[in-house]
Amino acid sequence: MDRAAHWDRVYASKEDLDVSWFEPEPSVSLALLEAAGLKASSRIIDIGGGNSRLVDALLARDVAAISVLDVSSAAIERVRARLGDIGTRVNWIVGDVAADLDVPAVDLWHDRAVFHFLTEPDDRAGYLRNLERAVVPGGSAVIATFAVDGPARCSGLPVVRYSPETLAVTLGPRFRRVESVAHVHHTPWGATQSFQYSRFNRLA
Numbered sequence: 075m076d077r078a079a080h081w082d083r084v085y086a087s088k089e090d091l092d093v094s095w096f097e098p099e100p101s102v103s104l105a106l107l108e109a110a111g112l113k114a115s116s117r118i119i120d121i122g123g124g125n126s127r128l129v130d131a132l133l134a135r136d137v138a139a140i141s142v143l144d145v146s147s148a149a150i151e152r153v154r155a156r157l158g159d160i161g162t163r164v165n166w167i168v169g170d171v172a173a174d175l176d177v178p179a180v181d182l183w184h185d186r187a188v189f190h191f192l193t194e195p196d197d198r199a200g201y202l203r204n205l206e207r208a209v210v211p212g213g214s215a216v217i218a219t220f221a222v223d224g225p226a227r228c229s230g231l232p233v234v235r236y237s238p239e240t241l242a243v244t245l246g247p248r249f250r251r252v253e254s255v256a257h258v259h260h261t262p263w264g265a266t267q268s269f270q271y272s273r274f275n276r277l278a
């Protein structure tokens with residue numbers, strides 16, 4: 075399937091409050107990024123950032139090096155238009171995280187609701203190559219997926235659901251799970267979705 079075309083269609087036809095994953099405040103992500111040492115000098119990448127408000131929170135904290143990657147150019151255009159001038163401080167990347175990418179070196183990798191769309195082993199392997207390349211030893215990854223009791227599909231696509239343990243096994247020995255948080259997300263129309271958020275350390 076053509077991922078870019080799928081997600082471009084989503085962003086062309088839906089407003090923030092029309093999509094299940096929208097959250098006005100990325101509070102669980104920020105708590106875990108802060109626990110991972112987020113500070114003004116951090117280098118961070120948000121994978122599949124979409125129109126998430128995480129980038130707003132990072133800009134408000136004056137984080138020095140912020141990258142946002144998304145497979146959908148429509149998503150990137152939307153968030154850039156929303157942010158205006160302040161958005162010029164962000165390194166915007168249109169790309170598929172499962173492909174061979176030139177990702178910047180970062181201290182922090184954040185992904186909310188992207189990895190779980192990779193249902194094919196080759197795509198997960200591509201993601202993990204980028205993750206290992208990008209996150210410096212001693213750095214951290216915060217990855218949020220649907221939990222084992224979460225939805226089986228999102229945005230018309232199948233997903234793989236993870237427990238903290240199965241996610242840790244999938245990431246492999248170069249990442250040590252430090253903590254996990256179970257979170258019930260409330261969609262804009264009041265449905266609930268069960269997520270797990272896990273924080274990992276990149277080992278040397």
Ligand SMILES: C[S@@+](CC[C@H](N)C(=O)[O-])C[C@H]1O[C@@H](n2cnc3c(N)ncnc32)[C@H](O)[C@@H]1O
Nearest residue numbers: 081095122123124126144145146170171186187
């Ligand atoms: C469910 S949305 C989550 C958006 C955002 N992370 C949030 O929490 O609000 C998934 C996002 O990931 C992007 N995406 C999906 N597959 C991707 C891939 N293989 N590489 C990069 N971005 C991807 C989509 O365009 C979309 O913006």
